Each structure stands twice: as structure tokens, then as C-alpha cells.
Amino acid sequence: MVTVLVPGALRTEVGGESKLEVQADGTLRAVLDEVDQRWPRLGRRIRDERGELRRYVNVYVDGEDCRMVSGQDTPVAGSGEVQVLPSVAGGSVEQEAPALDGDRILADNFAPWVRELGLTVQETGPDWATLRLPWSDRLAREGGALSGQALMAAADTATVIAVSAARGGFVPMTTVQLSTTFQRPVLGSDVLVTARLTKLGRTMAFADITMTAKGAIVAHATTVYALL
Amino acid sequence: MTVLLLIGTAKGLFLARRDRVGDAWQLSVPQFPMTGVYAVGVDTRRATPRLLAAVDSSHFGPSVATSDDLGVCWREPDHAPLAFPQDTDTALGRVWALQPGPATEPDVVWAGTQPSALFRSTNGGLTYELVRGLWEHPHRTEWGEGFGGQAIHTVLPHPTDPLRVLVAMSTGGVYRTTDGGETWHPSNSGIKVTFMPDPFPEFGQCVHKVARDGEDPERLYLQNHHGVYRSDDDGQTWSSIADSLPSDFGFAMVAHPRRGGTAWNFPITADALRFPVENRCRVFRTTDAGKTWTPQSYGLPTAPFYPSVLRDAMCVDDNDPVGVYFGSRTGEVFASADEGDSWALVAAHLPDVLCVRAVRI
Numbered sequence: 001m002v003t004v005l006v007p008g009a010l011r012t013e014v015g016g017e018s019k020l021e022v023q024a025d026g027t028l029r030a031v032l033d034e035v036d037q038r039w040p041r042l043g044r045r046i047r048d049e050r051g052e053l054r055r056y057v058n059v060y061v062d063g064e065d066c067r068m069v070s071g072q073d074t075p076v077a078g079s080g081e082v083q084v085l086p087s088v089a090g091g092s093v094e095q096e097a098p099a100l101d102g103d104r105i106l107a108d109n110f111a112p113w114v115r116e117l118g119l120t121v122q123e124t125g126p127d128w129a130t131l132r133l134p135w136s137d138r139l140a141r142e143g144g145a146l147s148g149q150a151l152m153a154a155a156d157t158a159t160v161i162a163v164s165a166a167r168g169g170f171v172p173m174t175t176v177q178l179s180t181t182f183q184r185p186v187l188g189s190d191v192l193v194t195a196r197l198t199k200l201g202r203t204m205a206f207a208d209i210t211m212t213a214k215g216a217i218v219a220h221a222t223t224v225y226a227l228l
Numbered sequence: 229m230t231v232l233l234l235i236g237t238a239k240g241l242f243l244a245r246r247d248r249v250g251d252a253w254q255l256s257v258p259q260f261p262m263t264g265v266y267a268v269g270v271d272t273r274r275a276t277p278r279l280l281a282a283v284d285s286s287h288f289g290p291s292v293a294t295s296d297d298l299g300v301c302w303r304e305p306d307h308a309p310l311a312f313p314q315d316t317d318t319a320l321g322r323v324w325a326l327q328p329g330p331a332t333e334p335d336v337v338w339a340g341t342q343p344s345a346l347f348r349s350t351n352g353g354l355t356y357e358l359v360r361g362l363w364e365h366p367h368r369t370e371w372g373e374g375f376g377g378q379a380i381h382t383v384l385p386h387p388t389d390p391l392r393v394l395v396a397m398s399t400g401g402v403y404r405t406t407d408g409g410e411t412w413h414p415s416n417s418g419i420k421v422t423f424m425p426d427p428f429p430e431f432g433q434c435v436h437k438v439a440r441d442g443e444d445p446e447r448l449y450l451q452n453h454h455g456v457y458r459s460d461d462d463g464q465t466w467s468s469i470a471d472s473l474p475s476d477f478g479f480a481m482v483a484h485p486r487r488g489g490t491a492w493n494f495p496i497t498a499d500a501l502r503f504p505v506e507n508r509c510r511v512f513r514t515t516d517a518g519k520t521w522t523p524q525s526y527g528l529p530t531a532p533f534y535p536s537v538l539r540d541a542m543c544v545d546d547n548d549p550v551g552v553y554f555g556s557r558t559g560e561v562f563a564s565a566d567e568g569d570s571w572a573l574v575a576a577h578l579p580d581v582l583c584v585r586a587v588r589i
Contacts, residue, residue, distance in 0.1 A: 010288065040306045045288035048319035049311035056287045086287040123261075130257065190300065194257050210257070215232065215243050215299045217254050 002031050002076055005083040006042065013041040028061055029072035031082055046084055056087045100124050102131075102161045105170045110157065117150060119157055119193075128196040129161035133211075135190050145185035148219075151193075152180050155209040155221040158195035163205050163225060166197055173205070177224040184218045191218060203227050231545055232298060233553055233586045234279060235561055236265030239579035241281055243299045249565040253574045259299065267540065269326030270587040271353060273334045277587050280337065280353045282323035290322050292339070294353055298589060310339055310347055310356040316363065318343060325540075326353065327383040333390050340380030344371050344397045348409065361410045362395070362403065367431055374398035374434050374453070381539060382438045386462070387445050394438065394448070394463050401433030402450070404463050418466035422454050422499070437481040437539045438463075441517075443488030449518065451481040451539075454499060458518045469518025474505040480542035484550055484567075489517040492524075492544070492552055492568060494537040502536050509533035511542075511554065513568045527571035528562060535560075540583035547588055555581025 004020040011018060020042075024034040029051075036043030046057050051072075053059060059066045060083040066074040076082060102121025117139070122130040133154045141147040156178055164170045191213045199206040209221040233244040233253070240258030260283045269280035279295040281302070292309045293302040312318040321342040329336030337353035340346055345363050347356035362368075371378060379397060386392035391408045394415070401416040414431035421433050434453035441447035449469070450457040454477050456470040470476035475495040484490035493512050495505045504510065509528040512521040535556035545551040552568045555561040559578035564571045 041304075044291075044308045044311075045285070048289060049308060049314070050317060050319045052319065054287065054289050189297070192257075192300070212256065213300070214297055215245055215256060 002078065003081045004031065004035060005081065007085050009086060010042055010045055010084070013045065014039050025076050025078045025080065027072065028059065028066050028074045028076055028082065031076050031080075032059075032072065058085050058087045059083070060085065100161075100165050100169070102129065102164070105161060105164055106157070109160070109170060114153055114157060117153060117157075119154060121161055122192065124161065124165040127162065127166045127200065128194060129158055129165050130192055130194045131158045131161060133191040133193055135186075135188055143185075145187055146191065148180065148182050151182070151186075151191065151211055151219045152178060152221070154191065154193045155180060155195065155211065155219070156223065158193045158209055159205070159207045159223045159225060162195040162197050162207055163200065163227070166200050166205075172228040173225045174228060175223060176204075176226050178221060179223075180219055180221040182219045184213075184216060186213045186218050189213045195223075201227075229547055230589050231547070231551060231586055232589050233561070233563070233574065233584060234268040234270065234281075234299075235555060235575070235578065235581060236268045236281065236540075236583040237555075237559065237579040237581055238264050241265045241268065241283070241299075242575065242578060244561070244574050246563075253563075255575050256299070259302065260293070264322075264582065266582050267323055267326045267339075268583050268585045269328060269337070269353070270585050271328040271337065272587060273328060273331060274352075277589065278352060280326040282326055282339075284322050290320055292323055292326070292353065292356070305355055307355075309354060310341070312345070313358055316358070318345075321377065322379065324379040324381040325383050327385065328353070329385045330387050330390055332388070333385075336385075336390075338383040338385060338393070340383050340395060340397075342377045342379035344368070344378050344380045344400060346380055346383065346395055346409070359409045361405065362412045365403070365412050367400070367414065370432070371397060371400035372432065372434075382435070384438060384440050384448070387440075392462065396435040396438045396450075398436065398453070399432055399434040401431045401435050402438065402463055403431075415463045416466070417464065418468075419450070419452055419457055420455050436479045439481045439483040439491060441483050441488055442485045442490070447488070447517065449481050449483055449491045449493075451478050451493060453477070456481075456493065456518070469514070472520045473512060478537075479539040480537050480554065482542050482544050482552070485544055485546045486548075486550075487515075490515045490567075491518070492542065493521065494542060494554060496536055503534050504536070507532040507534060511552070511564075511568055511571075524564070524568040525571070526569065527564075529560075534558075538580075538582055541581045543584045543586050545586040545588055551586060553584050553586050555584050557581065 024030040139150040195209045205225040211219040235242040240261040243256040244253045264284040267282040271278040284290045325340035327338045337349040346359040349356045382396035384394040448459045457466040510523045510525040535558040542554040552564045561574040
């Protein structure tokens with residue numbers, strides 16, 4: 001079984017997996033052919049439609065850059081490891097930050113009723129995080145619109161993920177202030193919640209949270225956190 | 229009247245939205261961050277417009293994504309939505325144009341690519357197939373490369389005759405089909421080149437943009453690599469309309485969606501001096517099909533202005549009066565809700581603006 005290591009930037013193409021197991025071995029080409037077949041969304045980002053490795057994708061076989069060995073003819077043993085990495089020369093992609101497992105933080109650190117909101121972490125950056133609050137009829141108030149309490153909980157939670165992203169992992173913290181303005185009703189659609197830190201100090205964090213549905217801002221919040 | 233403005237930049241797609249003229253624009257976070265968005269399209273032939281975006285990762289290659297909920301969720305098929313067939317031994321470099329077809333062909337979407345090729349979708353832009361008739365044209369090996377690469381950047385389907393399509397490429401010039409894409413003919417009669425010994429070759433022109441008149445579909449406006457032209461016979465012949473412009477160089481050209489004879493342009497000083505003319509931020513409008521052009525700058529920056537406006541970084545909506553929009557290579561986006569008479573800033577400090585498209589929702 002050959003192991004294929006997937007870079008952070010491509011994990012969304014394979015359901016979040018960082019490692020894939022493939023049956024094929026012999027050459028790198030055979031391994032990548034199986035990747036194409038089983039995970040085409042990943043495969044087409046590693047090789048173009050002619051089957052050539054994309055210029056700014058590097059593939060290492062047991063730690064050796066395949067371009068320094070025999071390209072896609074580089075031998076791969078049955079227990080080999082193939083690592084795919086974006087090259088530093090790509091120009092416009094930031095260097096990969098250590099991946100933050102936001103969903104793991106959600107699962108491990110929040111009360112059951114918050115987890116039941118079904119929040120998922122869409123993306124994190126050096127000082128921000130975007131969460132998705134999926135629509136649920138259970139979160140609607142009379143009149144059918146999403147209740148403000150759910151949005152406030154989502155904004156609060158998004159701040160925790162943004163601070164965790166900035167700190168490189170979860171740190172204990174507590175909300176000191178949360179102020180929300182509701183600008184539009186949300187009817188039947190998911191809400192994207194983006195928390196951006198405006199200041200991160202040693203003991204305090206300040207964040208600005210924008211909540212959008214169908215591209216329009218539905219609510220805006222500011223939070224202050226004490227870092228414990 | 230809510231307007232959604234798609235802003236494709238060198239580092240992602242931004243969506244700006246405004247509910248009423250006079251309201252502030254609300255700008256989204258970047259979608260597809262750190263990818264170049266060289267083309268966006270809006271398919272208004274559906275109940276909810278479908279948004280199309282050509283996204284180009286410098287590491288992981290090009291792709292086309294679509295959204296049926298105005299940009300909240302985007303999807304891409306598992307297999308490459310647009311790829312060259314194996315026998316061409318060619319790899320897609322970039323998608324430069326995404327153009328929905330006429331109303332009579334509600335699921336047709338055209339795509340222009342680098343290297344210069346035309347693709348056609350028959351499922352609303354989800355997946356595309358190479359148009360062989362143009363790819364196999366004997367001229368193809370002689371098509372050259374502009375500064376931005378070799379690409380078909382303009383696709384203009386005829387609004388009422390689905391057999392007629394016009395494309396423009398840099399370099400190569402204008403090609404037309406009148407049989408739905410089977411055969412193609414160069415159509416550059418009257419368009420001058422400044423970079424070859426023969427000033428009027430059959431093909432090889434570096435056309436920057438072509439726009440179709442909103443009232444008379446046989447009438448077209450063309451910004452060339454030096455030279456601004458009009459055709460009154462669906463692109464068969466071209467004549468200059470540059471006389472009253474301060475420069476005949478530039479990239480952008482858009483036409484009023486309904487009123488004949490009206491178009492906008494953003495003149496650049498020259499090929500060798502790519503700053504706005506007199507370093508002033510000015511749009512020029514004609515209302516007489518190019519005989520005269522009038523500057524429009526009320527509300528635009530008055531300080532010296534150096535960035536260019538790229539070929540797809542100007543657009544109109546279909547409001548009445550028409551909204552006009554443009555973005556600069558220094559990440560400013562401006563909008564006019566009164567056909568260019570006055571302007572206001574939509575957003576600043578974005579990455580380089582590569583393309584804009586507006587839709588009323």
C-alpha cells in the first residue's frame with residue numbers, strides 16, 4: 001500500500017483527508033493514475049489533461065523530488081510514501097500555515113446546544129475564520145426567520161476559532177462583550193460567519209464579525225474576549 | 229433595484245452588492261482566495277441568475293466554478309469542466325472569457341481560452357467541449373502571443389441568429405462563423421496593425437476587446453492595439469472611430485445594452501506608455517456610434533491616476549438609466565448609476581482588478 005500525503009490546500013478536494021492509501025505501485029505515474037481515477041478533483045490539480053505534472057506542484061517519493069529522479073517514471077515501492085507539495089515558486093499562494101483543525105475545536109470545547117447548531121469551519125486565515133451556520137427550521141422564530149440568538153452564538157463561536165487560528169491552536173478564553181446588530185432577516189439559507197481579529201493582545205482579543213446570507217450582510221457583531 | 233457586482237481580481241473574487249442607488253456597497257470577503265479570477269459571467273436566462281467564474285490557481289491550475297445562489301455556494305464537477313481533448317496534446321492555460329449564448333439557446337455558454345481556443349457548453353456552463361472548427365483552422369499555428377499571453381478573450385454570439393458567433397483574440401484578430409462554429413473566417417478588414425510590415429493583414433491583429441451595439445446587432449465597437457473601430461455589417465468591415473478620442477490605445481470597450489450608438493471606453497496613452505491619457509482618471513462615452521467621444525469624470529479621482537483598466541474590467545448593467553462600472557489595476561472599483569455622468573467608489577485597496585460584471589437581482 002502506497003501512502004499519498006495531501007497538502008493542506010488540497011484536502012478539501014478529498015473530504016479533508018491528509019493521507020490516502022493507494023493500491024498501485026511500481027512508478028509514480030501508476031500511483032497518480034489511481035489518484036486520478038479515485039479522486040479526480042485532487043488528480044486534476046496535480047497533473048494537467050496531458051498527464052504532465054503542473055509546473056508549480058512538487059511531488060516527492062520517499063523524500064526525493066521526483067523531478068530529480070525520473071519524473072513520473074520514478075519507482076515507488078509497495079510501502080512507499082508520495083508527498084504532494086505546492087512549490088514555493090508558485091508566485092501568488094501564501095506559504096502553508098500549519099492546518100488548524102477548527103471542527104475538532106468545535107467538537108471538543110463547546111456546550112452540546114452550541115454543537116447542535118451544526119456550525120462548520122469553512123476556512124481559517126492568520127487572523128480570521130469563516131464558519132457556516134446551516135439553515136434549520138429549528139432555529140427559526142415566529143415568522144420563519146432565523147432567530148438572533150443563533151446568530152449571536154455563531155458570532156461568539158467564530159471568534160473562538162479566529163483566536164485559535166491566530167494562536168495556532170485552541171486556548172481557553174471567555175467572552176467579555178458581544179454586541180450585535182441585525183440588519184436583514186434570514187429566510188431558509190445558510191449564513192457565513194466571518195470573524196476577523198482587529199487586535200490580539202496577550203490577555204485580550206477584539207474581533208469584528210460579519211454574517212452574510214446569499215452574499216448580503218444580515219448581521220454584524222463586535223466581540224471582546226479575555227484570554228485565560 | 230439591487231445590483232450585484234462581480235469583481236474578479238488577481239487574488240480572488242469579490243462580490244459587491246447595493247440595494248438602492250445612494251446606499252453604500254457591501255463587499256464580500258474574497259471567494260477563491262489566492263486564485264486569479266480572469267473571467268466572470270452572469271447567465272440571466274434563468275430564474276435566479278447563474279454566476280460563472282474562471283478561477284486560476286498558480287499551483288493547481290485553472291477551472292470553472294458556478295453558483296446558482298448568487299455566490300453563496302460554488303460548485304465544480306469532479307472531472308475538469310474544461311479541458312483540451314487528448315489528441316490535441318494541449319493543456320488549458322487559462323479561461324479568459326465566459327459568455328452565455330443567446331436566449332434561443334438557453335443552455336449554451338461559450339468560453340474563450342489560452343491557448344487560443346473556443347469551447348462550448350450545452351449544460352449552462354458546467355462542462356465544455358472544444359469547438360474543433362476553430363481549433364483546426366489553418367491559421368492557428370500563425371496566431372501570436374500578446375503581452376498577456378495568447379488567448380481568445382472575446383466571444384460575441386449573435387443575439388438572434390445562433391449560427392453566427394464572433395470571437396476576438398490577441399493576437400490573431402477577429403474570426404467569425406455563420407454556420408454555428410463549423411467554419412471560421414478572419415474578419416479584420418480595415419483594422420490596422422502597427423507591429424508587422426503589412427499594416428492591413430488578413431489576420432494577426434492584436435484586438436483587445438469587441439462590444440456589440442445594444443440596438444443594432446450588426447453594429448460592433450472594437451478597441452484594437454492602437455485603433456478604435458466600428459463595424460456596421462457584423463464585423464465584415466471596420467472603420468475608424470478614434471478621431472475624437474484623446475488616444476486610440478486602450479483595452480476596455482462596452483456598449484449600452486439597449487440604446488444604439490452608445491458605448492464607453494477608457495483610453496490609455498499608448499502601447500509604450502500605459503497610463504491613462506494625461507494621467508487622468510476618465511471614462512469616455514459616445515452616443516453617436518463613435519463620431520464623438522466625451523470625457524466623464526465627475527466623482528472620479530482628480531489626483532494623477534496611473535493604473536490601467538484591463539479589457540474585461542469595465543461593464544454595464546441593464547438598469548434604466550444604465551449603471552457603468554470599472555476597476556483598476558490598483559484595486560479601485562468605481563460605479564456610475566447614471567450612464568457615466570457621475571461616479572462613486574465601490575471599493576478600494578483590492579488586488580488588481582481583472583474583470584467586472586454586474587447584474588440586477
